[in-house]
Amino acid sequence: MKILLINPWICDVAAYDFWMKPLGILYVGAILERLGVEVELIDLTDRFLPELRIYLNKKGIRLRETPFGSGKFYSEEIEKPAFLSAIPRRFKRYGLPVEIVNRLLLRKLKDADAVFMTSGMTYWYWGIIETMKVLRAHTNIPVVLGGIYVNLIKEHAEKTAKESGINHVVKGHGIDAVSEALRFIGRNDLLVKSGSFDWFEDTSPAYHLYEHPLPYAVLLASIGCNFRCTYCSTPRLWGGLRSKSVDSVIRDLEKVLELGVETVAFYDDAFLLHPQLNELLERLRRYRDRVNFMLPNGIHARFLDSSIARALKEAGFRLVYLGLETSGRLQKTTGGKVTDEEFCRAVKLLKEAGFERKELKAYIMINLPGQTKEDVENAVKLCEKLDIGYSLNEYTPIPGTPDWVKLQQKGDLPKNVDPLLLNNSILPYWWKKGMDVQTIESLKARKSLSTKR
Ligand code: SF4
Structure with missing residues (x-):
């Protein structure tokens, strides 16, 4: 077979x-x-x-x-x-x-x-x-x-x-x-x-099926998330957080290292919520000379403290993304996963732990339902003030998320709209209920100016 x-x-x-x-x-x-x-x-x-x-x-x-x-x-x-x-x-x-x-x-x-x-x-x-x-x-x-x-x-x-x-x-x-x-x-x-x-616990992703060397692998120490952000599909896909034991994460890591992998990106939705986080980071630290660890999926700023920040640095994480998404009142109404204050605190702790500007980035969304240009600009200013990079990502209404349901109920998104038209790069060209292409381009232009500094 x-x-x-x-x-x-x-x-x-x-x-x-x-x-x-x-x-x-x-x-x-x-x-x-x-x-x-x-x-x-x-x-x-x-x-x-x-x-x-x-x-x-x-x-x-x-x-x-x-x-x-x-x-x-x-x-x-x-x-x-x-x-x-x-x-x-x-x-x-x-x-x-x-x-x-x-x-x-x-x-x-x-x-x-x-x-x-x-x-x-x-x-x-x-x-x-x-x-x-x-x-x-x-x-x-x-x-x-x-x-x-x-x-x-x-x-x-x-x-x-x-x-x-x-x-x-x-x-x-x-x-x-x-x-x-x-x-x-x-x-x-x-x-x-x-x-x-x-x-999830007893198997490791079958990277050997690639049959050739890979410079990087993606691993998970957990699936799901305990938050319920209105724009996010994770709760619908996975429900609450489910973690993998530290021994099994290390087994997965050993397997990809055997295949010659040098960079490992943990794509957990809620990496910092792993119940054995301290032990996990301590075990990962033993591999820091052999592998570059990445956290590209936006960690929860709220759950960072000084000892976790230090442990991330000591474990050899080379890039840490933080989920900021927006500034202002929408932070609360979209699920309350972070506030500006928590975000600032987390960035300061990471910097105190030794992370440099190029190793820290924030995710900021553009075009969330109800978001103003100022909300995005304020989030950008916060990153500039803290002197970290940021990634501007256009919003996609993901089918089945609370935002998508609400937009459909209000008649702000056509029923049976083709999923391709909801693509974040395509949406601003036809969707009249959000920001237009010019506004989005002007926000992005500010980003390219700031990255040239
Ligand atoms: S905290 Fe992140 S993963 Fe969890 S529901 Fe919110 S956006 Fe999704």
């Missing part, structure tokens, strides 16, 4: 590999291997595939990348869906060139009984359609789709599945999703062993 796992292309007007790895499908790979299934992986967004490097060299293409492994994807412009024709942005397919994907499929589909495909952002579903076009030219075996897109908007995913030749869509995570996928392909017999382990 062999399953081919696929992480599809990203189709978007912009994309950047900010330590992005398809962790969900890598856990699925680990679960399947534990059930005795042979597994192969094609990650269509893999920037480190040797064949891609050869292809780019031949064409004289050099893509910018950072010393810690993040960097630009290779991309090709593709025809826009008709409903995007009025949007003055180029629509691209990010990831491997088609000819390389065809070669990989020829090789890896051999003897495969089914394909399990994952999905990411809801507005990336066009990447699934593009991937299926290429895949279906090679095979008629069953294709099962899971992942974030399915979990957030299953009905839409079912429509995409029907139109693109996917046989079944599966909601849920981990062993539940794998069980349903296996039942669909008629391999219930494999589920006998599925009750004997806890997929």
Whole structure:
């Protein structure tokens, strides 16, 4: 029995590999291997595939990348869906060139009984359609789709599945999703062993399926979050916080180090809420000479104290993002995860612990429902005053979040709006209830001025 796992292309007007790895499908790979299934992986967004490097060299293409492994994807412009024709942005397919994907499929589909495909952002579903076009030219075996897109908007995913030749869509995570996928392909017999382990605690993401060295890996010490921010899909996807034991996190770390990884990004939604945080940081410290740790997903400023700040520094964290998102009254009405005061305090503690300007950054959102230009400017000024960097991110109304529900109820977002139109880079071109493109561009221009200082 062999399953081919696929992480599809990203189709978007912009994309950047900010330590992005398809962790969900890598856990699925680990679960399947534990059930005795042979597994192969094609990650269509893999920037480190040797064949891609050869292809780019031949064409004289050099893509910018950072010393810690993040960097630009290779991309090709593709025809826009008709409903995007009025949007003055180029629509691209990010990831491997088609000819390389065809070669990989020829090789890896051999003897495969089914394909399990994952999905990411809801507005990336066009990447699934593009991937299926290429895949279906090679095979008629069953294709099962899971992942974030399915979990957030299953009905839409079912429509995409029907139109693109996917046989079944599966909601849920981990062993539940794998069980349903296996039942669909008629391999219930494999589920006998599925009750004997806890997929998150007892398995490590199957990075070995890449079959070539990776400069970085993404790991999780926890999933979910105990907050309920109105713009965020994490509570709906995962519910409350669930942590992994320190021993298991270290086991996951050891495994990626064996594969030659030098940078590890923890993409937890609530890293500082890990119940054994002190022990975890103490254990990570023992690896500081072998690995650069990153926290790119915005930590909770409120839960930082001086000893945690010092422990992060001593453990060798090279980049810490803090979630600020906005300033003013919206901080409270969107969920109350941070105040300006807590944010200032956290930055000061991190600086006292030895973090430099280039190692600290804040996330600030633009275009949250009800947010004014001044709210964004005040958040920016706060970062400038504290002398740290910041990343301005345009808001996306994510289906099913409290903000999205409210916008729909008020009639501020059309019913059945296509997920692609909700893409944060596309939304300002047509959505009249938020900031217009000029306002957003002017806020971003301020950022480029400040980064030139
Ligand atoms: S604290 Fe962060 S992860 Fe948790 S709900 Fe809010 S935005 Fe989402």
